[in-house]
Amino acid sequence: MRLVLSGYYGFDNVGDEAILYAIISALREADPAVEITVLSNQPEQTAAKYQVKAVNRWKIKEIIRAIRSSDGLISGGGSLLQDKTGNRSVIYYSAVMWIAKWLRKPYYVYAQGIGPLQSKRNQAIVRRTLAGSRLLTVRDEESKQLLERIGVTKPIEQVPDPVLGLSADAEGPEERLVAAPYIAVSVRDWPSEHHYKQELARSLDMLAADGYPIIFVPMHGEHDAKASEETRQLMTAEATIAPHEAAIMEKIKWIAGSELLIGMRLHALIFAAVGDAPFVALSYDPKIDSFAKLCRQPVAAHVNEKWEADMLYEQADVQLSKREQAVADMQLYTNEARQKAKQTAQVILQEKGRF
DSSP, X not given: OEEXXXXXXXXXXXXXXXHHHHHHHHHHHHOXXXXXXXXXXXXXXXXHHHTSEEEETTOHHXXXXXXXXXXXXXXEEESOSOOTTOSHHHHHHHHHHHHHHHTTOOEEXXXXXXXXXXXXXXXXXXXXXXXXXXXXXXXXXXHHHHHHHTTOOSOOEEXXXXXXXXXXXXXXXXXXXXXXXXXXXXXXXXXXSSOHHHHHHHHHHHHHHTTOOEEEOOSSHXXXXXXXXXXXXXXXXXXXXXXXXXXXXXXXXXXXXXXXXXXXXXXXXXXXXXXXXXXXXXXXXXXXXXXXXXXXXOEEXXXXXXXXXXXXXXXXXXXXXXXXXXXXXXXXXXXXXXXXXXXXXXXXXXXXXXX
16 A cells, blocks of 8 residues: 655654654555655655655645556544644645545544634635545544534544554663763743743752753754753753754653653653653643643643742642652553554555455
């Protein structure tokens, strides 16, 4: 079976790269002979990294050629159909699915987080696009409710994020950054009237005073490395910033090996869940709240609202003092989710006989 994968790939965002890696791994586990072509911003890098074919996601002729020669298109996962960052995402990812439709190729929506969709026009585009999908799966209840609210009538299945199908015990390079039990941190830039980096730095200083080394794990290349450095500069305690160019499995292992993650990036939280590490979330988007709710882990604050360092420190202190219970609470979701995370790939490949 030959499949084309469309998503936010080739942009050095480790969360989206982890999604791609997880989908490829699940497809190959279900069918080692599957042929995969990825639409990528850096096709040569993607092809070399994942041992797949890759084409330039911005060249329409290459996209058409890839989909025409395939048995179908996978759109996902991640937050592709949303207009919080503008209209381009909805238009681009819907257009790729319409190309598959015009070429009479089936397309599958793979564990996506949908929304927000603030524009009525974008809601109509998404509704019409997803109506033609062969399989429609989303990663949280809020996405399912949003699609139902805007008029999507076809069956919608809620499935785990594909990254939950990865294992923190998988073989791969591992560099030990500190010897002592440590706190991992994932921070990103986000427009806010409140000085959330300053409050985060103050709370990290309190945790450092309790004897925990602080390690920042940048999830989006140089962007998050810069945000990490800005936060570190606001601290009085010493802190380490992990290499931003490190491999996916290295970052999973660093987060999984922590006593606690304090995280803004969704896939930093998911990496913690993969490795049974409790977390405290700082939210900038409903997808953060949704995943924290699934894992029964606390959201200490929303970066767009006023909050103080004590709030985050107290939540972190509770998680650390009751760590075994926090992990047990998380596993009520993750133990089952790990088993289900690969099922979407299996369902798609079971359609092979229909072509």
